Amino acid sequence: MKYNFGAGPSILPQEVFKQAAEAVLNFNNTGLSILEISHRAPEFEAVVDEILQLVKDLLNIPEGYSILLLQGGASLQFSMVPMNILAEGQTASYLDSGVWSSKAIKEAKLFGNVNIVASSKEANYTYVPRDYEIPADSAYFHVTSNNTIFGTELFDFPKTDVPIVSDMSSDIFSRVLNIADFGLIYAGAQKNMGPAGLTLVIVKDDLIGKSGRKLPSMLDYKIHADNKSLYNTPAVFSIYASLLNLRWLKAKGGVAQIEKENIAKSEALYAEIDRNPLFKGPCNVEDRSRMNVCFVMENPELDKPFLKFAQERGMVGIKGHRSVGGFRASIYNALPITAVHALIDVMQEFADNNA
């Protein structure tokens, strides 16, 4: 038995694997593989229609937003966002809450002025900065709503008239949000949405084209919005597998239900980290992520022995990112609470052995 705590690409429900494998052999009883059907086939257009509707329903997206299914990962959005909505000479404001924020900042600088409203870098990103000002003339305000590497999450989005742009790669579909509070949301699919190779962008229509730049077609939100994400050949399989996963989420009760489970899972694991004398959480308690639970050992000499102990018991992907060290258990939507309990058992057993 393996428990996949990997940070991404990451666990998806077993039934999604089963259905995706079936579709690789025979998609929707067409007698063809999902890998060989045309993206212009009516059967695939139906897939696109259904996933767009599911994203809309699951996230409760109001009218006036476009939902785009792109390629290139969240990293390409670091550039596409300013290309599309930051006009020449304008300033964009960014909150620097982790490695991904700082990469987004670096890419944005190519297209305009970047104003960093606050940064927790000096504290190795162990908290999410609060009490910053967002200049009213910012073209947008960019945040990373969940810091995958450092294990912090932004629970209160600022109230501002500046459009908020959020990198939700590692928390999309994990919690209820008021989409109307955002101008643009983007996410690499490979955590809570589906397999790698797909990037979700949700953008307020009145932001599209705001930069006034003449853009390459493939980097222009307008082109993708006007073509229902079928301007060119999309990531057919990743879209289909994501559809299967979102169907699973809907059948489970949707985002409100999964949020409850995510709270229960993360509370159980943080409780053990706090209780167990061998482990501690490096992050500010109020900012603790429900998706990526980072923990370190009080005695770093036990790092390797614990990793080995846990791996031997089926724990996969718990090594912390090199910028934090220690351990990280990513507990995305598809990870069952039984896996969290299994990890807690391993932590307790290890503590008993090393008491």
Next chain:
Amino acid sequence: MKYNFGAGPSILPQEVFKQAAEAVLNFNNTGLSILEISHRAPEFEAVVDEILQLVKDLLNIPEGYSILLLQGGASLQFSMVPMNILAEGQTASYLDSGVWSSKAIKEAKLFGNVNIVASSKEANYTYVPRDYEIPADSAYFHVTSNNTIFGTELFDFPKTDVPIVSDMSSDIFSRVLNIADFGLIYAGAQKNMGPAGLTLVIVKDDLIGKSGRKLPSMLDYKIHADNKSLYNTPAVFSIYASLLNLRWLKAKGGVAQIEKENIAKSEALYAEIDRNPLFKGPCNVEDRSRMNVCFVMENPELDKPFLKFAQERGMVGIKGHRSVGGFRASIYNALPITAVHALIDVMQEFADNNA
């Protein structure tokens, strides 16, 4: 029984579907799905190493080239090529031999001067222009080596000191080429390489960075080359399924062997088109593509009846592109000659019924 003549995404070998489906359930006996493994896992790094080596071996790529596994499709390369290798103020020369060439031209114009050396547009792209001049000061010369929509193929690449850039989306891995003749080759994977979601770029190292432009990281060949295409999360599944397909090609005898089969398949089908009084080929005979065989009816009123007749007999994806009309049978590497014979039988049966 279905025969998939779709233009792309298109047929792959049945054993690739079988192995890909297995990996969706259990990748390499890891107990994990290929959809949930980390792109940083040693097992996936081995996949990348193997596919890079296979591409190199199958195409006989000499030293001094980088092989990149990207996202975004061939359409994104229409822009990435000039961004990376066309300096501000320089001129790039293009051959306009079809819709895809003309799209590439349109995107390049955003980044410099475009010199169209010749165009067959006025003849609805029924031939590949010859006898053009490539100005020696061109930063590169761009061709579409196979015109997927119009069914023409470029069999003689010009001799020039200008680096040749070729969009090989629909002929890569179908015929033996001398890679040293090219500065850059790109291809959407979704014909002869694998499923959609992956884009192959083969670029001569001394061209990388030639434009001198400061580029977004994700659009910079150098970043991808330096990071072995793992700068960010790649299209994991599409890469793996492509590996399976290239293993199949190698086991079959490689590109030289498949080229023979492709010649045999295309000759059989063109012979029937020429012989059969109901059908004719719209393209210049010497330029006829071995991958996309276009044919029209002498009497266009028989278009719909023939399409219905053929579909009822399992022929999939043979409707011609709207810019050509009639029919197009894409007969990529994985399409067995038995499928071509089945189509020929249908054409003959239909002719008998309509004699």
